[in-house]
Amino acid sequence: APGLVIAVDGPAAAGKGTLARRLAAALGLAYLDTGLLYRATGRRVLDAAADPRDPAAAELAARGLTPADLARGDLRGPEADLAASAVAAIPAVRAALLDWQRDFGRRRGAVLDGRDIGTVVFPDATVKLFVTASPAERARRRFLELQARGTAADPAQVAAELRARDEQDSRRAVAPLVPAADAMVLDTTELDPEAAFATAMAVVRQRM
Numbered sequence: 001a002p003g004l005v006i007a008v009d010g011p012a013a014a015g016k017g018t019l020a021r022r023l024a025a026a027l028g029l030a031y032l033d034t035g036l037l038y039r040a041t042g043r044r045v046l047d048a049a050a051d052p053r054d055p056a057a058a059e060l061a062a063r064g065l066t067p068a069d070l071a072r073g074d075l076r077g078p079e080a081d082l083a084a085s086a087v088a089a090i091p092a093v094r095a096a097l098l099d100w101q102r103d104f105g106r107r108r109g110a111v112l113d114g115r116d117i118g119t120v121v122f123p124d125a126t127v128k129l130f131v132t133a134s135p136a137e138r139a140r141r142r143f144l145e146l147q148a149r150g151t152a153a154d155p156a157q158v159a160a161e162l163r164a165r166d167e168q169d170s171r172r173a174v175a176p177l178v179p180a181a182d183a184m185v186l187d188t189t190e191l192d193p194e195a196a197f198a199t200a201m202a203v204v205r206q207r208m
């Protein structure tokens with residue numbers, strides 16, 4: 001359906017990327033991982049040897065983003081995670097990325113995943129899902145993900161990093177991580193990707 005916008009928000013490692021990608025494929029919609037915009041912005045700030053918490057440096061980096069920045073191979077990992085979360089707390093950065101996300105979604109409909117899609121970017125999205133899971137389960141998934149990529153990781157440290165990022169994303173003044181009032185909360189702690197997808201598709205069909 002043209003113009004269909006599906007917002008998939010939630011904390012890190014809750015399964016929203018996997019779910020959003022599957023929904024997009026099943027519905028023939030474009031997919032945007034909005035976390036990449038913040039990751040690429042954080043990376044550009046680090047490249048410039050600046051501090052990701054510096055509003056002027058971060059805004060400059062956000063305004064200069066190019067498609068090539070989004071395709072970089074070094075946007076994941078603890079350093080990139082924290083830089084992304086730091087630049088994401090800066091209002092001017094969020095403002096710089098807002099129109100781009102809206103244009104992407106409006107063009108021909110899309111599934112977007114992030115933290116504030118249902119609350120700020122597309123408050124009138126057709127469907128809003130808030131995907132979450134217990135902190136222990138999210139830490140377990142992130143640990144396995146890192147292992148699969150061949151990155152040595154310490155489980156306790158992975159859990160601590162997730163906790164720190166959750167806190168930073170939830171407590172910031174602008175566009176904090178919070179479910180939209182009209183979002184359907186999908187707790188995937190006990191769900192495998194297939195079950196999460198089936199549940200989400202049922203919600204989408206109801207609202208289409």
Ligand code: C5P
Nearest residue numbers: 012034035038084085088114115116169
């Ligand atoms: O989703 P992902 O973990 O890739 O996002 C990286 C960081 O970017 C998050 O920790 C969050 O601070 C920020 N982000 C955001 N708003 C979004 C998507 C990501 O603030 N819509």
